[in-house]
Amino acid sequence: MTNSTGTNSLRNGPAESGHFGDGLGGRFVAETLMPLLLELDDAYKAAKTDPSFHKELSFYLKDYVGRPSPLWFARRLTEHCGGAKLYMKREELNHTGSHKLNNVMGQILLARRMGRKRIVAETGAGQHGVATATVCALFGMQCVIYMGAVDVERQQPNVFRMKLLGAEVIPVTAGAGTLKDAMNEAMRDWVANVQNTYFLVGTVAGPHPYPAMVRDFQCVIGEETKAQMQEKEGRLPDVIVAAIGGGSNAMGIFHPFLDDPSVRLIGVEATGYGLDSGKTAASIERGSRGVLHGNRTYLLQDENGQITEAHSISAGLDYPGVGPEHSWLHEIGRADYVGATDDEALEAFQLCTRTEGIIPALESAHAIAYATKIAPTLSPETLLVINISGRGDKDIFTVADRLGVKL
Amino acid sequence: MSRIARRFAALKQEGRGALIPYLEACDPDFETSLTLLRAMPEAGADLIEIGMPFSDPSADGPVIQMAARRGLKAGATLPRLFEMVHAFRKNDPDTPVILMGYLNPVEAYGPLRFCEDAARAGIDGLIIVDMPPEEASVMQACAAENGLDIIRLVAPTTDDARLKLVLSHASGFVYYVSITGITGTRSASDADLEAALPRLRAATDLPVAIGFGIRTPEQAAAASRIADGAVVASALLKTLAETLDAEGRATAETLPKVLAQLQELAKAVRG
Numbered sequence: 267m268t269n270s271t272g273t274n275s276l277r278n279g280p281a282e283s284g285h286f287g288d289g290l291g292g293r294f295v296a297e298t299l300m301p302l303l304l305e306l307d308d309a310y311k312a313a314k315t316d317p318s319f320h321k322e323l324s325f326y327l328k329d330y331v332g333r334p335s336p337l338w339f340a341r342r343l344t345e346h347c348g349g350a351k352l353y354m355k356r357e358e359l360n361h362t363g364s365h366k367l368n369n370v371m372g373q374i375l376l377a378r379r380m381g382r383k384r385i386v387a388e389t390g391a392g393q394h395g396v397a398t399a400t401v402c403a404l405f406g407m408q409c410v411i412y413m414g415a416v417d418v419e420r421q422q423p424n425v426f427r428m429k430l431l432g433a434e435v436i437p438v439t440a441g442a443g444t445l446k447d448a449m450n451e452a453m454r455d456w457v458a459n460v461q462n463t464y465f466l467v468g469t470v471a472g473p474h475p476y477p478a479m480v481r482d483f484q485c486v487i488g489e490e491t492k493a494q495m496q497e498k499e500g501r502l503p504d505v506i507v508a509a510i511g512g513g514s515n516a517m518g519i520f521h522p523f524l525d526d527p528s529v530r531l532i533g534v535e536a537t538g539y540g541l542d543s544g545k546t547a548a549s550i551e552r553g554s555r556g557v558l559h560g561n562r563t564y565l566l567q568d569e570n571g572q573i574t575e576a577h578s579i580s581a582g583l584d585y586p587g588v589g590p591e592h593s594w595l596h597e598i599g600r601a602d603y604v605g606a607t608d609d610e611a612l613e614a615f616q617l618c619t620r621t622e623g624i625i626p627a628l629e630s631a632h633a634i635a636y637a638t639k640i641a642p643t644l645s646p647e648t649l650l651v652i653n654i655s656g657r658g659d660k661d662i663f664t665v666a667d668r669l670g671v672k673l
Numbered sequence: 674m675s676r677i678a679r680r681f682a683a684l685k686q687e688g689r690g691a692l693i694p695y696l697e698a699c700d701p702d703f704e705t706s707l708t709l710l711r712a713m714p715e716a717g718a719d720l721i722e723i724g725m726p727f728s729d730p731s732a733d734g735p736v737i738q739m740a741a742r743r744g745l746k747a748g749a750t751l752p753r754l755f756e757m758v759h760a761f762r763k764n765d766p767d768t769p770v771i772l773m774g775y776l777n778p779v780e781a782y783g784p785l786r787f788c789e790d791a792a793r794a795g796i797d798g799l800i801i802v803d804m805p806p807e808e809a810s811v812m813q814a815c816a817a818e819n820g821l822d823i824i825r826l827v828a829p830t831t832d833d834a835r836l837k838l839v840l841s842h843a844s845g846f847v848y849y850v851s852i853t854g855i856t857g858t859r860s861a862s863d864a865d866l867e868a869a870l871p872r873l874r875a876a877t878d879l880p881v882a883i884g885f886g887i888r889t890p891e892q893a894a895a896a897s898r899i900a901d902g903a904v905v906a907s908a909l910l911k912t913l914a915e916t917l918d919a920e921g922r923a924t925a926e927t928l929p930k931v932l933a934q935l936q937e938l939a940k941a942v943r944g
Contacts, residue, residue: 283807294776294803296732298828298853301835440738441728450731457732458854460830557776557803558729570750571781572728
């Protein structure tokens with residue numbers, strides 16, 4: 267969680283004001299929430315420099331989350347593609363089945379330090395909701411999860427898991443009933459319950475300090491990857507590919523490599539029906555700068571600044587924005603942002619399942635789709651890491667439906 | 674002296690506070706909202722707030738969310754809104770008009786162009802909910818150059834140190850958000866308001882208006898007595914919504930009902 271400190275490091279952001287580069291990020295919230303964000307910023311700064319906080323977090327990451335997650339050489343997938351050597355960072359093996367718990371564990375310990383008793387969170391695919399409900403069960407805290415009504419429908423298994431864990435799941439019918447609307451509703455809940463509530467944001471977006479804090483908690487992915495690759499291959503990887511919705515799994519694996527210019531970082535957005543189909547979630551490739559949910563970042567919007575609905579087969583990527591630090595990495599050209607369609611993700615989902623015996627989340631399948639597309643164009647010496655951010659058990663109904671199989 | 678300052682000064686002479694009703698642009702259509710805007714001063718509005726519809730009004734409750742959605746459906750854009758205020762100004766040179774909304778549509782329009790066009794249309798002040806003083810640099814200078822007040826929100830959570838910062842960026846009047854919550858939900862008690870005001874009075878000479886959760890004539894009267902003005906939004910929008918037909922269109926009842934409610938509020942505020 268310690269970022270490097272050289273003055274030319276790309277890992278020093280954001281500024282004290284919460285901005286990345288030229289005005290990205292920041293704190294665009296109503297006055298009622300400003301004092302809470304400042305308090306959170308102070309509390310996080312204090313925790314960050316407190317060895318006992320790190321000791322506690324390490325304990326839970328190891329014995330409860332199950333870290334470190336393995337770095338797996340995907341031999342059959344590599345042979346299938348022909349070209350780059352494909353590794354998989356196995357975040358799907360974490361407790362609750364995704365990378366989400368890394369961040370949630372950090373924030374719940376912070377919420378406890380701050381004396382909060384009630385946790386509110388937004389969720390898209392339900393991975394963040396399940397992770398949040400899990401730690402609330404673990405620590406005996408009240409848990410309220412806002413989830414778009416459409417997502418509740420397509421992610422039934424996760425909804426039931428959250429309920430089993432004791433969370434109250436509130437379906438949000440406003441807008442298109444997806445992650446954006448869940449985020450609005452979670453913010454409304456927070457502003458109405460500021461005295462006792464902690465808003466546990468699930469991705470590297472939202473007002474400062476969330477993008478930086480969530481990133482810091484997710485950096486364990488990249489730090490482990492670096493050490494594991496060193497151990498296996500004696501050097502840095504050449505390419506890292508990760509799926510991007512809000513961008514927390516990607517930021518977690520990218521960030522520790524930002525100052526290693528030989529490492530190519532590729533974020534894969536969900537292009538839905540296609541980049542120019544009008545039904546896409548590619549905020550960087552098809553969006554523009556704007557302000558939503560507390561930060562300035564790339565957003566899908568119309569010419570009047572109204573936010574447009576995103577589309578992706580994957581509920582976790584179905585969001586019209588992206589974390590501000592990704593927008594910054596895009597603007598300075600340190601990371602490349604590309605896309606994979608619903609169909610490509612679906613195909614990669616099946617390919618990964620059959621060649622590696624790993625059922626990936628549909629979110630992660632976008633990263634697999636792009637990685638397997640470029641692998642044949644790369645030399646066999648190229649070390650390519652795919653971040654398998656989650657497991658796909660939750661997605662089997664969606665996939666069955668798309669494949670015309672009745673369960 | 675700006676229209677806002679003149680109006681508050683005149684009301685002080687009268688010995689009463691301001692009634693500040695709210696309407697959402699193009700809710701449920703351009704003509705109806707323009708007619709409503711034009712009729713509001715006669716019905717007792719001292720200042721008027723117009724909502725700029727946004728797709729994601731995260732500080733607003735269900736009533737304003739629905740109003741914004743109706744406005745957007747009816748084609749509300751900033752040019753349409755400016756057109757509306759421009760038309761209003763032809764017959765009413767005195768009633769201050771304040772826009773309330775979120776930053777993204779303003780940024781998409783361009784902050785400088787926005788301030789110029791808003792001032793030209795006859796708008797007096799801006800409340801941009803998700804633009805705290807820390808993020809206001811994009812607007813501050815061009816608003817001032819065009820004679821627009823940036824009206825600041827102060828919340829119960831705003832502590833004394835922060836209050837200073839917020840007020841140092843405020844002009845026109847101060848909008849006290851009376852509850853921690855979204856619009857149109859809970860209400861603060863008179864006692865809460867009585868307790869909150871001295872802290873604000875000690876920190877600023879600007880007039881203070883109270884908003885969020887003011888529904889009834891009694892609440893409006895109390896708020897305008899305790900502070901210098903009362904904002905009523907969701908209660909009026911709720912009445913408007915109830916008069917619409919199944920397709921969300923205005924009916925013969927729409928204007929009379931909303932204006933009758935405004936008159937009741939005004940009667941109470943004027944004692």
